Amino acid sequence: MTVESSATDRDVESLDDFRARARTWISANLQRSDFASHIGVLREESSDEEELAAVQRERDLQRALFDAGLAGICVPREYGGQGLTRPYQQVLNEELRGYEYPSRLQVPTFVPCTAVLLEFGTEEQKRRHIPAILKGEELWMQMLSEPSGGSDVAGAVTTAVRDGEDWILNGSKIWTTGAWWSDWALCLVRTNWDVPKNRGLTVFMLPLKQPSIEVHRIEMLSGSSEFCQEYLTDVRVPDSDRIGEVDDGWTVGTRWMFHERMYQNSPYTTIPAGSVRGGSRISELFAVARDAGRLDDPVARDLLGEARALELAKQALNKRVGQGMAARTISDQSASISRLMSGVVESRLVTIGYEFTGADGAAWDEDDGAVAERGVDYLLRQVWCIAGGTTEMARNAISERVLGMPRERSHDPNLAFRDVPKGRAAG
């Protein structure tokens, strides 16, 4: 990444001036955030109409941030960003504390999609898409996982076949968050079946709203249908929408997943300090303990203290890993340590919330306040250890790539991908 060095030749605004400008604009233009939104785990929060209205509101917020010179803080100026450094993004995060912000656009539109475009996109691709993203005109999705393979992302079987200046894509992608209201996607596909799996992949970008892509929504056990699956049938993509070299998609893909793991530390994401998605659940958990009448219970207080200690340790770890990677004192593989920590901490916090509820965790109505739905959250807590790459994969990466331990034996290292077993043998 060259973000830190993209200094411009204009007079750079001082951090204090930037803070004052951001503070003035935010208080004049943004509403206070809805404290009750995005609590719990993948809850069914609204109707489709309400969700679409919320998405539109976030597009408008993004446009307003863009017009105010507060979008793409660390994105180079030639692509519509501010060309500033990480500390400016940090200041914006601090000043946004307690205010609404375009939360749905941060992941995956800015990270990993914009980060991947900046790193691997052609000049023309970047000029075409990044300003549009910063204006809220393009919401992006990542088409990475497939129904036939979970953690084995390089085993993709969605296929692109060359047809003149175009490629024809067929297959299916899954676990795309909010694909039904999104505009564009990054898509990892197979372009060569005659080489080992990692060497036959290519990355494309494609518009989602087209007849040859059918978006199916997946209902989670909570009733949420935020996740989607897409069916691609003869989707035509021009070669000019290819990202990176043909058959070199794994180079792009590994950085893509790196950016995803680093979203809380990325220079491209805006995450207000103290917000639920900014890494603090403590106000939410406190509300559960309070509404459950447990604040005077030493057992509950011990758990509340544990929850906050875990959050602060997670934040301190993220800071350490982010600084170390930026300064090149530790390898980028250390991002997996942050990923593992977020999985185990977030899932533990959900368990603590359920513990607060006592018997009411299993049966509630609206009078229960913050206690309501905690039982369903508890059942869904594993999402923190699955989404964004499983904690098992993170543990493999830490032990093998950070500590240098022997890699798991692969059964398909030198096989052409078409010859790799893909299911239980017949008979």
Next chain:
Amino acid sequence: MLLDPSPDQEFFRDTTSRFLTDRVPVAEIRRLRHDPAGFGAEYWRSGAELGWTSLLAGDATGGGSIGDYGLVDLTLVAYEFGTHAAPGPLVPTNVVADLLSRHAEAHGDVLTSLVEGTATAAWCFEEPRAGGTVASDGVEITVDGDEVVVRGTKRPVEAAVSADFLLVTGRSGDGLSHVLVPREAPGVRIVPLKSIDITRRYAAVEFTEVRLPATALVGAAGGAAADIERALRVGAVLGCAESVGALQAAFDLTVAWAFDRYSFGRPLASYQELKHRFADMKMWLEASHGISDSAAYAVATQAADAPELVSAAKAYIGHYGGELFQDCMQIHGGIGITFEHDLHLFARRGAANRSNYGTPAEHRARIADIVEYQEANR
């Protein structure tokens, strides 16, 4: 430990590291097992010359810092004490020096002797809990004309056996006071206790009508509350940094063992079950580094979130550090729980620090108080 020390900080840390490697190798630490003080006077004076005792002492007495904050610099020494399981009253002497530096006009001579390494100090803070088998009267500090009288028992007190000066916390009516008591003062009785650590010494300290000039008070009678909070934070921060060093040493030993030790024809490091446990340990270790450094910086800069970060560091490192040490022992097998192996030297230091300056549960309770206050005032 800091990921990005300045060249001066790195030189400072490395100097102490090389000194400890040379002067207190594990064979020397084992030899000190039966030494009453647990460390040598000349060793301590040499360490003082390296800067172990001056970083919190203020400028007036030859103190000063390497980087921007003396406490942050001192965590580098504490970290090296951890990686070497080094002997000596590093934390208590610095806690006392820090407090005396806040009252240097009255106690400059003692402070100078601590900085020069010609004397050491202990902070007498913990008291036996009422209702326990060793319950006894806590310490009362009474002003009597131009004298001050100390009565009661403190237990356990780190480094009291070897300390030249005892900084004693006690009640004065509704308030709390500090008195600096020379160890040789009449009425002071020091009873050594058994210690979890090889070289660290603890004692019960009894004060029977110990009568000193009122100038022995450190700060105003009844006005020590802020100093106590400061001392608890400094002690906790240094203990955490030292524990992180001990964790790093135990982890490195165990990683090396996993590569060297073969079972069923392959190294332990090749088993996914063990690799995943190493991944968890690495996460605990790096999070411990991170929260320890965050807490040190917050205390050094007197940040508003310092109390919360210190308690989070104590709670996290105390709990997960213990898990890490035990996993290191498990992966070593039987050899890991012998006296001959070095692992216990580090595990002991971590366990001792877990108990000092508040246990994980006590700090979780403190955090809950802070959260409740914050939520009531948001």
